[in-house]
Amino acid sequence: MNAAQAMTASGDGGWLAIAGLGPGDAALVTPEVSAVLAEATDVIGYIPYVARITPRDGLTLHASDNRVELDRAGLALQLAAQGRRVVVVSSGDPGVFAMAAAVFEALEAGPAIWRDLDIRVLPGITAMLAAAARAGAPLGHDFCAINLSDNLKPWALIEKRLRLAAEADFAMAFYNPRSKARPEGFARVLEVLRAACGDDRPVLFARAVTTPEEQLRIVPLGEARAEMADMRTMVIVGSSLTRIIARSAGPILYTPRSVVEVPA
Amino acid sequence: MNAAQAMTASGDGGWLAIAGLGPGDAALVTPEVSAVLAEATDVIGYIPYVARITPRDGLTLHASDNRVELDRAGLALQLAAQGRRVVVVSSGDPGVFAMAAAVFEALEAGPAIWRDLDIRVLPGITAMLAAAARAGAPLGHDFCAINLSDNLKPWALIEKRLRLAAEADFAMAFYNPRSKARPEGFARVLEVLRAACGDDRPVLFARAVTTPEEQLRIVPLGEARAEMADMRTMVIVGSSLTRIIARSAGPILYTPRSVVEVPA
Incomplete structure (x- = not known):
């Protein structure tokens, strides 16, 4: 079962995916990432990365400026805890100088209940x-x-x-x-x-x-x-x-x- | 124009793509790599990686054992020079401890005409x-x-x-x-x-x-x-x-x- 299937299977529960969009070309976005984006209710990220997501009904885009990574991470965790299906997007790979570490910093400092959330990191083609x-x-x-x-x-x-x-x-x-x-x-x-x-x-x-x-x-x-x-x-x-x-x-x-x- | 389109556009000429299949899950193979595999006449690689390619009419699979990377690279370059559409597959990313460097070693040591070949490296999710x-x-x-x-x-x-x-x-x-x-x-x-x-x-x-x-x-x-x-x-x-x-x-x-x- 891949990440997208696992997340879909979780039913009404919220989840948080921290996903890499690759360097720019849509042909370098993995099918795994495309699948979670298709299931998401909320996409969160730096303005130019959120601009790469196609808007659709039922999807709220939360674009924010640079250097507010911890605010963005906190919002993502809060929304997932409220039952939303949240994707935090980074360019490249989210684990390489990108949002995954910021989300885990916020998780570690935040309320204990966040540790029960379904959280996954979905790799991407790093720059x-x-x-x-x-x-x-x-x-x-x-x-x-x-x-x-x-x-x-x-x-x-x-x-x-x-x-x-x-x-x-x-x-x-x-x-x-x-x-x-x-x-x-x-x-x-x-x-x-x-x-x-x-x-x-x-x-x-x-x-x-x-x-x-x-x-x-x-x-x-x-x-x-x-x-x-x-x-x-x-x-x-x-x-x-x-x-x-x-x-x-x-x-x-x-x-x-x-x-x-x-x-x- | 992405790599797959560029290669298709080259018409009857041969080409060589050195492609990364990612760590194992098909949902982590990029659309760029799937597209060149769909156009290929020959796929070359280590036995367990070639085993991940679905056979089809018109596609020849060349699986070889470990530690023959330079032989494999030479075969790929020869076939592309003969006008074949060749994909060398690695797991993960082909540029990280994988076949891309081996192909360039063979290219540098080989006949000058190989330097005119259409050669591209297509990244993958490395382990x-x-x-x-x-x-x-x-x-x-x-x-x-x-x-x-x-x-x-x-x-x-x-x-x-x-x-x-x-x-x-x-x-x-x-x-x-x-x-x-x-x-x-x-x-x-x-x-x-x-x-x-x-x-x-x-x-x-x-x-x-x-x-x-x-x-x-x-x-x-x-x-x-x-x-x-x-x-x-x-x-x-x-x-x-x-x-x-x-x-x-x-x-x-x-x-x-x-x-x-x-x-x-």
């Missing part, structure tokens, strides 16, 4: 995997994913993780590279990486992947500039083994599966 | 995100993904990455934790992690997620045993902030979005 697929396979070997926003963590921790990730020779996928509130942060990230990885390491800037505004750009780290990223851009920095295959149809960026020697 | 969703949101903050198989890399590199990932306080997702060829490796991984992270860190063993054989188990690192994993198990080790919410319906494992201080 780094969509971006990687468009460019080739840069995450084909060991890698890490780091949220570069310092809204919720100290900047010193971001720099520490960058240095250790470079020492581990992980490929690195960066979410939220460049915020309006802290545009200088990403320039500092590029400095730290150049010092650790040198100027030749390939960097992918993948903007708005799978949408009509998609733009891909691969540059060596020495030529990477903060202005190449905005909040719709996913940045992937290769490991020491990440390679480019030149083609007339555009380059392929990939990381081979094999490592022969431990990198220095 | 770590499916497992994380089933358990809650353990990858809700910065994390890394490590393939524990030492078929293709030195064991010393695996241990180095484990130590650095622990120092960076990443949550960690482990693919291929326990191979038949090297069963003692995962016991050593657990030792290294206990030394670096202590005994209390929560560990998720998620076996065969989204299939009828699904089993989830969360234990503290001090109680984790190598026998709890097999080759169908995804292992996720929390960061220092990963928490458990107790519920009658089963625990929720999640990593909050916020870090107040840099961990020691």
Whole structure:
């Protein structure tokens, strides 16, 4: 029994699904997510993600601004506790720098009765995997994913993780590279990486992947500039083994599966 | 135009799609992948993944054993060059420890004409995100993904990455934790992690997620045993902030979005 069937089978009881809409293209929304959206009475999320849901009779759309994740999570839990069938939508995957953790923070801090709710997380195609697929396979070997926003963590921790990730020779996928509130942060990230990885390491800037505004750009780290990223851009920095295959149809960026020697 | 449409539009020309089937449940196969499978003349992959494809007239299924990834990639490229419509299938996402990197290795080493082929990677729900969703949101903050198989890399590199990932306080997702060829490796991984992270860190063993054989188990690192994993198990080790919410319906494992201080 999949999640949609399980939720339908719960009859009149409320439920809460925390669902990933994927990076943008409707062909990347899983059938599981489409099925719960078809059963929902309420959809809750950040304005541009709720805008992707087709309105219909019996469905209330609750769109809210950025940075109110805990308010949104509390509303979702309240409505489910009232017997509504609620879907919280994130772009990409809800478990990767998105709403699932916020809902569980609200659940843990909230009334005990919320712990009896039927809550499920429905995965989606996260931005780094969509971006990687468009460019080739840069995450084909060991890698890490780091949220570069310092809204919720100290900047010193971001720099520490960058240095250790470079020492581990992980490929690195960066979410939220460049915020309006802290545009200088990403320039500092590029400095730290150049010092650790040198100027030749390939960097992918993948903007708005799978949408009509998609733009891909691969540059060596020495030529990477903060202005190449905005909040719709996913940045992937290769490991020491990440390679480019030149083609007339555009380059392929990939990381081979094999490592022969431990990198220095 | 999505990938399936683009491929259909290419008319009589061959093409190659490297597609992810997700973790097992058909409701997690993207419509994009279903569309290219409907247009394919040939499906190529590891035996249990090809077994997930419904046979039909006009479709040839090429199932092969494990550890022949480069042979499989070469066959796919040859068939596409002959004008066939070829789908290489992986479970999960093809770009994460799967066939996409193998195809690009074969492409780079092969005849120049292969570089003119229409090749696309179609993402899927990778095992770590499916497992994380089933358990809650353990990858809700910065994390890394490590393939524990030492078929293709030195064991010393695996241990180095484990130590650095622990120092960076990443949550960690482990693919291929326990191979038949090297069963003692995962016991050593657990030792290294206990030394670096202590005994209390929560560990998720998620076996065969989204299939009828699904089993989830969360234990503290001090109680984790190598026998709890097999080759169908995804292992996720929390960061220092990963928490458990107790519920009658089963625990929720999640990593909050916020870090107040840099961990020691």
